Amino acid sequence: MKEYVMGNGAIALGALAAGVNLVAGYPGTPSSEIIETVSKYPHEGVHLEWSVNEKAALEVAAAAAYSGARALVTMKQMGLNVASDPLMSAAYVGVKGGLVIVSADDPGPISSQTEQDTRRFADFCRIPVFDPSSPEEAYEMIQDAFEYSEKYSTPVLFRPTTRVCHAYASINVPEKFSPKEYEGFIKDSGRWVIFPRLSYINHGKIEKRNIETGKDFSSYRFNTVEGGETKKAVVTSGVSYAYVKECLKNRNDVKIIKISTAFPFPEDFVLDSLEGVEKALCVEELSPYIEEQILKTAGRHGLDIEVLGKLDGTVPHNGENSVELSAKILNEFLGENKKAEQSDISDSPALPARPPVLCAGCPHRASFYAVKQAMKGRKAFFCGDIGCYTLGNAMPLDMVDTCLCMGAGITMAQGLNHTNDGVCFAFAGDSTFFASGMTGVVNAVYNEADIVLCVLDNSTTAMTGHQPHPGTGRNMAGNFVEKVDIAKVLEGMGVKKILTVNPLNLEESVNAVKECADEKGVKAIIFKSPCIAIAKPSGRCAVDAQKCVNCKKCISETGCPALVAGGGKVTIDRNLCTGCGLCAQVCPVGAIGGEERE
Amino acid sequence: MNKDILICGTGGQGTVLASKITAAAAMREGSRVHSAETIGMAQRGGSVTSHIRIGDEAFSPLIPCGNADVLLAFEPGEAVRNLKYLKKNGVAVVNTAAVRPVTESLNETGYDGSEQVEYLKRKHDCVFVSSDEVCAPFGSTKFFNIIILGVAAGSGRLGISKEALLAEIEKQVPPKFAETNKKSFLAGFETGEKALK
Incomplete structure (x- = not known):
């Protein structure tokens, strides 16, 4: 059946299609809808929870994966900081069933404290990371992530960004989902109990494994190269690929190299793709991760290639990318001067700012x-x-x-x-x-x-x-x-x-x-007192125009958006007011009263 | 068909439902559709946008500047804010009734949208409607999202059939509001047709 869902929904449905047995997470924009989507679709036999925080979620999921079950953990990028303690250790211990940790990054940032990059976290933990460029890809890729997690017995990170999480697309999903059948926890203290000796041994194994995984990723279906034999290439990942593609469409005179698995870096694939390329432009968000890997690869293999990106100032370090920004950078890179057909709006009148505020009655x-x-x-x-x-x-x-x-x-x-x-x-x-x-x-x-x-x-x-x-x-x-x-x-x-x-x-x-x-x-x-968005308001307030002296103390003290100044008296927006009565208690002349809602 | 439709307004005006109906109606007619919504902090009284991209040529989830065929603006200031997305020969369907920002009560700037409406008239091919006027027969501005969708469809610039939109309205609004919503849509449609003449 066809479902029109948000990227987060695609991730949820992909996990269900992969036979996930346990889903845990803590809410955080832009990741919250993943767990909510699982709850809205039939998921019999799947344990689903909002955990108390991200660390708890990951630990619950890790034990499920030790048992051979497939487990999904969801959080926003800063949640990964909270979950980093179990993640670092779980990376050493490894898993039996697939363990996929979705950490949604938020370039901009749009609703976060940091512009951190989960791909770098993957490198730090020495575990694979998947980076989808669209909801359609996210649906497929999350299923691959479970496969790779089991193939290499390691937790795997999955890193969408806000624009992928919140974009909608049609996804073909099966009529019915069946959770994976698994063995259950088998005691083996040499495997599941982390000790310095085990960490030492596994550290060596993990580094060897990552070389193998990097080679494996070199033929991964979502690491792609488009365009003909050219001297110029754009190397990109995630939603930045969509922006670059929007600008270049199906042009043949420039290569687009998309890297969906930043770590372990698919070096062979990149070397092949860069054959004959003299100038590579890296278009990615957050940190210059791919750019650094390309520089490293070029250094190791003695490639005569100029690498442009964040490190040389071609692409900004902070904020999110866009089609407009990509177009500007690509124009420069390709020596062109393409412009969008838009009217000049530099003379537009001043516009009101609309900062987010606490709701009326909050x-x-x-x-x-x-x-x-x-x-x-x-x-x-x-x-x-x-x-x-x-x-x-x-x-x-x-x-x-x-x-x-x-x-x-x-x-x-x-x-x-x-x-x-x-x-x-x-x-x-x-x-x-x-x-x-x-x-x-x-x-x-x-x-x-x-x-x-x-x-x-x-x-x-x-x-x-x-x-x-x-x-x-x-x-x-x-x-x-x-x-x-x-x-x-x-x-x-x-x-x-x-x-x-x-x-x-x-x-x-x-x-x-x-x-x-x-x-x-x-x-x-x-x-x-309950959030006004979940509790039905029982009343509303009204201003007695006879008594109001228009001192506006109610507005200047509380800033409630239901209070409206103008016309010589304060009025109350009947659609917004919940009847909380704070303004009535602030009013020095007792001009505000309450009434029942009909 | 390739068509980009940008819906903009302020939190709480019902832009998301209008976007869902538009996207679903286009799919009903066999088109490939992508869309994107503003989610998060901005919803708390802030500016909101929905980007709808119809056709196989769309890669970016957001409409590139200068690419939108239609701008559906639920508020005149928001229309100006998002005008950069509209093609030179695109059309803007704009509500002339302003939503004063909450900060207006603290620091009055006298914003009422009239200056923005004048600016839009000078700049672009626009269809204007006033939510205060068109919603009066329905007793609530709640139905404006469906009315303005009707206006855009009636003006012939949306590229989606009246039937497909009506079918999706029927499907997506709660049954007890379906009739009023369909009536609202048709009233808007008529307004749009008149604007065309």
Whole structure:
């Protein structure tokens, strides 16, 4: 049957077609839809889970692969940093069933903290990596990845980028998927227990194997060369291939060499393809990985070839590539001057900026506002974290002083506390708390930090599309499970003061913050109110035009997008307002009231 | 047939559904289709785009600048923002009703879209519709995504048949809204036909 799916959907369906037995991951743009797609298609006999974080996901999957099962792990590129501990070791130990780790890179970056390159991580771990250039290719390639993983008994990385993950295409998939039949775990401590001696032996084997895999990849079906005998070649990979192809179409006077397996580098294939080539332009995103390999190959084999790319400044190091950028670089490379047929818009009128903001009625806004009000006139530091609530940094809230990586807010607040005077706050979402916040809390209790932990509990993983987590009482298998209670977890870890408040009640929230600010030790406030995207709004607010004095305090204090200025009075957008009532509590003249939704 | 259609607007206007229906309708007529959506942070009130590429000649998931045959703009400022994608002889179907950005309430610039509409008139072959006007009979601007699709189809520039689009509307919207959506589409179609004359 034909399915029109996103690249992430193609990866999911490809894994199902490959007979995957276990799928685990942690949400992160641009990778989240892989697991969601598996859940939407029949997957009887496949264990599917949103793990608590990427490290947990990879460890769960590794054991499945030790058992001979096929396992898929999904994450975004920074998730691979979290999973790198098990990955490095698993690379030494190896696997029996196929283990494929999808780490989606995000050139731009569009919704990430870093522009890191998973291909380099593959080189670092000494394991193969696959790099699809389209959803169609991703569907085929993920199946190949399982084959190669089993052929060489090694975990394999699979690296799509945002534009492949989020592009849609038609895929031919089988009517029915059948999970692989496998043997089960067979005890063999000489194989599955990592010891220095085993690592030493396997390190040697892995390096030998990679030479073999590189030769194997030289005839891999998605390492391709197009165009005739020419002196100029473009070497490219991933979605950059699509951009180059869009520019060059089926031209015969320049070669396009596509490298879908950056590591182990298919050297024989590249040497063959570069036969007679005097000038090679490398068009790739993120790091100049292929470019470096070509330079290495040219050096080793004494090729007389000029290599252009990021290292000589021909291609920018940062940001994503595009057809436009590729066209410009190719024009220069080929000595041409082709231009797109577009109208000159340099004289266009100024356009409004549309920065992302917290939604109207978002409980995070109320939580931040309460802390801000309680700390008015006092020295305080606000350590933020990763999630929708990173948007608390925007004006007028301006409540995020630091943001580093998942879970870092809790530990950074401790560092600030040990080196600065002032009240130190840490903000963590509920999903972030479970993913990597808990160890930080133990650290704070153990090392006597004075911090106020604010858990912004909206009962979901909102930013990445509302995935369930251990606190929601639901899991990806579709079952209702025991809710892990954040307050009880904190209590168990030794936090003495734990308050739970409704952030939409401003007075109660401000009082809770004030109460915690001056106490010693670790204090926690759980701001509990569901994400407005999952809870049906019960009411909405309205401005009494008779009472409104147009001071706009509601807008300048909260920045809620439902509040509209203009026309001499503030009005409320009835479509956006959820009736959270924060503005009503801020209004100095009591002009804002609530009403029931019909 | 090779055709590139760019749909743009702001988060929450229903561009994704319009894109899905367009892509599916083109496939229904036997074309090869690729598309790409803006996903992630930008959805929270930001600018959104859907790129639809019909035909065998498309490689890049995003439409190259100067390559779009049709620009379907749900908002005049967004039309200008994405005008670079439109071919010189392409057509823009533009909603004249502006969506004021949330920052407007904090730092007023007086943006109301009128300057953008004037600019578009000078620059390109455009079909203008006002969501405020065309949506009035339906009591909600929720159906505008389907109406503007109708306008584009009626103006004869979309290259996808009315029947294929109607069939996909029927298939993709929840049954209880199917009738209203089909009516919205046909109302838009008529507006588009008039614009053609």
